[in-house]
Amino acid sequence: MRSIQRLVTLGAAAAAVVVLGACSAPSQEPSSATDVPPVPTVAAAGPTTPAVPGSTTAAEVFGPGCASLPTGDDPGSLSSMRLQPVAAAVETNPELTTLNDLIGRANLAGPLNAAPELTVFAPTNDAFAKLPAEQRAALEADPARLATVLEYHVSGTRASAEELRAAGTSTELAGGQVRIGGTGDAMTVSDASGGTANVVCGNVPTGNATVFLIDTVLVPQA
Known part of the structure; x- marks a missing residue:
């Protein structure tokens, strides 16, 4: 969670610099009624x-x-989703109810919503259903480990499918990378543990993130 919070802090600092710069700019009043700057x-x-x-x-x-x-x-x-920050958008999506529950357990909703820009690989309900019951129970019982796994699905930069394919990899907030493959509508995301997820719905816009719904949970390297 500290990774996402650092993004929020950096985004707020950048906004403050812009505001201070605007406030410090000197005003220029026309010297006379005829000295009026042209309208662009x-x-x-x-x-x-x-x-x-x-x-x-x-x-x-x-x-x-x-x-x-x-x-x-x-x-x-x-x-609806394009108008909402990403965690709020996930909360409304019927394909992402399990992800929404786990985001809440890991206390990541606030940081995700406040981050300036993200790319999110969002496992669907079917993706989480593939996990063995004991593995999911262990994650739910360990919020720190759960946060790490979820942050392995989030990049601190915003990218479209075209940009991800061109880069070939995406660096995740938890550390490590995922590999991007496939062509056209057949886009894949491979994790550090050798697993591969298919993108079932990509380039989904939200207020602060581009989201890719995937059919398999990504697992960071132990």
């Missing part, structure tokens, strides 16, 4: 693009599991 010409608006590097739009979402998401403006839909 506003260029015609081009195609709508994501404002934040690594962010995505609903049109870029892909994968066979996207069809199972709620539609319209219902909770958990693309329209």
